[in-house]
Amino acid sequence: MKIKTHDxxxxxxxxxxxxxxxxxxxxVACKLIREAHKAGVDxxxxxxxxxxxxxxxxxxxxxxxxxRFHFGYxxxxxxxxxxxxxxxxxxxTPFDINTAIFLNQIQHLFKISSGxxxxxxxxxVVAGFRKPTIISTGLTQxxxxxxxxxxxxELSAGTELAFLHCVSSYPTPANEANLLCIKTIASxxxxxxxxxxxxxxxxxxxxxxxxxxxxxIEKHFTxxxxxxxxxxxxxxxxxxxxxxxxxxxxxxEKFLGDGVKRLQPCESEAVKGARRSIAYACNLDSGAxxxxxxxxxxxxxxxxxxxxxxxxxxxxxxxxxxxxxLVYPHDFMQI
Numbered sequence: 001m002k003i004k005t006h007d008x009x010x011x012x013x014x015x016x017x018x019x020x021x022x023x024x025x026x027x028v029a030c031k032l033i034r035e036a037h038k039a040g041v042d043x044x045x046x047x048x049x050x051x052x053x054x055x056x057x058x059x060x061x062x063x064x065x066x067x068r069f070h071f072g073y074x075x076x077x078x079x080x081x082x083x084x085x086x087x088x089x090x091x092x093t094p095f096d097i098n099t100a101i102f103l104n105q106i107q108h109l110f111k112i113s114s115g116x117x118x119x120x121x122x123x124x125v126v127a128g129f130r131k132p133t134i135i136s137t138g139l140t141q142x143x144x145x146x147x148x149x150x151x152x153x154e155l156s157a158g159t160e161l162a163f164l165h166c167v168s169s170y171p172t173p174a175n176e177a178n179l180l181c182i183k184t185i186a187s188x189x190x191x192x193x194x195x196x197x198x199x200x201x202x203x204x205x206x207x208x209x210x211x212x213x214x215x216x217i218e219k220h221f222t223x224x225x226x227x228x229x230x231x232x233x234x235x236x237x238x239x240x241x242x243x244x245x246x247x248x249x250x251x252x253e254k255f256l257g258d259g260v261k262r263l264q265p266c267e268s269e270a271v272k273g274a275r276r277s278i279a280y281a282c283n284l285d286s287g288a289x290x291x292x293x294x295x296x297x298x299x300x301x302x303x304x305x306x307x308x309x310x311x312x313x314x315x316x317x318x319x320x321x322x323x324x325x326l327v328y329p330h331d332f333m334q335i
Contacts, residue, residue, distance in 0.1 A: 012210055012249055013195070014041040016221040016242060020069045021232055022046075026078075028223065029071070033082050036221060039242040040250075043089035045111060045218070048076060048103060053096035065230075073102055080106050097125050104129045114138030114168045114197075117148065127155035134216065135161070136197045137181075138168030142188060149189055162193035162216055165209075171235040172199040179205060182212045201235050203245040210252040219245060275301025278309060278327040286320045295327065303328060 016036035022029035029046075036044045051070060055063050071079070076092065083090035093111040094100035100122060103110070110126050114136040117123075126133055133156075137145060145163060152161045165181045177200055186194040195216025196209035206219050220236035227233045237245055263271070281296040288294075290312050297306055303326035304311070315332040 011042075012214065012253060013043065013216045014246055014249060015043045015045050015216065015218040016041045017045050017197075017218050017236075018221055019045070019047045019232055020066075020230070021220070021222040021227070021236060022069070022071075023228060023230060024069045024071070026071070026075055029075075029079055030082055032221060032223060033079065033086065033088065035223065035239045036242065037086040037088055039239060040246040041088070041242065043091065043109075044083055044221075046071070046076070046079065046090075046092040047095065047113075048092040048099045049095035050098055053098065076103075077106060094122065094126070097122055100125050100129075104131070108132070110134070112136065114140075114166050118144070120151075123148075123151065124155060127152060127159070130156050130159045132160040133162070134164060134195070136164045136166040136168075137185070138166035138197075142184075145185065145189070149192060160193065162195055163189065164195045164197040164216060164218060165214075166197040167199060170199055170231050171201045172205075174200060174205070177205050179209055179212055182209055182214050186213055199235055203237055203241050203248065206245055207248040207252065210249045211256065217249060272300045272302055274299065276306055277301055277303030278306065278312070279303070280321045280323055280325050280327060282323050284317055284321050286317055288317050290315055290317065290327075290332075298324070298326075302326070 016039070018029065018032045022032060033044050048071065049066070051063055051067050055066055057063060080090040089109060091107040091109045091111060092103055093113050094103050095113070095116065108131055110129065110131055110133040112123060112126060112133065112135045117135050117137065117140055135148060149161065163185050165179070165185055167176055167178065169176070179196070182194055182196055193215050194213065195218065196206065196214040197218040198206040198209070199220070203219070206217050209217055219242065220232055221242055222233045222236035222238055225233050225236065225238055276297040276299055279296050279298045281294055284290070284294060292313060295309065311329070312327055312332065315335070317331055318333045319331060321331060
């Protein structure tokens with residue numbers, strides 16, 4: 001499994017972040033995977049944890065909710081099998097070390113959440129798996145990312161690493177999405193794949209992130225924004241939006257191309273018509289010496305191009321020429 005996009009493959013890796021939007025209902029989770037497949041994404045991602053190693057027991061409300069949302073190992077096996085059967089990459093974010101060790105048995109790609117990008121015991125374990133790993137960068141600044149990249153080189157040298165620009169607010173206001181950080185991170189870490197994990201409402205920010213160079217785009221996904229009062233549903237894309245987002249991103253890819261500046265096939269017909277040729281600016285008799293006052297430049301570019309003037313200036317014409325005719329080497333006496 002590779003998350004880095006090679007020069008010959010400009011396809012953006014689109015992840016439908018199911019997270020906990022299944023709310024512990026296995027059939028809903030299966031439906032989310034099927035709907036994600038219909039939308040054309042590349043991967044589905046869940047969140048996995050042991051509640052006792054994730055939330056303090058004194059937080060009764062959150063402990064109760066996440067206990068209801070929890071999927072055991074057998075359920076995760078089945079969800080991965082469903083994703084595999086549909087050609088989707090399946091992976092889940094571990095929120096504790098035991099879960100990470102289990103997930104290492106069933107997935108080839110890892111994700112560290114923004115909340116845990118300073119949770120070094122977990123990062124150390126995941127780095128030891130030596131598998132491609134995505135780290136969300138919410139709640140951090142550049143010095144923290146430099147330290148993370150350095151740690152990754154030390155613990156998992158040669159293993160692919162990706163940073164996703166992320167703002168850890170649910171939802172994130174448009175004026176705080178700060179999408180230009182995608183370019184900033186890419187410039188700072190040319191050896192790291194850079195993407196975007198979106199927490200804004202709607203699909204505009206995720207679409208724009210593609211144009212800014214995101215190679216991985218993650219969007220929360222729900223069957224219905226009004227599924228419950230769980231906060232993630234409102235900022236998630238529903239099936240219709242996820243389909244549109246995927247189409248938007250693929251269209252952006254078409255417009256972006258590969259970034260290599262060269263003549264495009266569609267320009268081939270325009271080249272001759274748009275380029276210029278050296279031409280005579282006046283009538284001249286045979287035996288005349290060509291000077292700079294005697295030439296001009298006209299379309300189409302089927303004759304001698306601009307830049308070749310030195311080949312003809314101060315040479316003697318072997319025939320009479322008329323104003324507007326193109327200049328050719330055979331017009332002149334041989335030297």
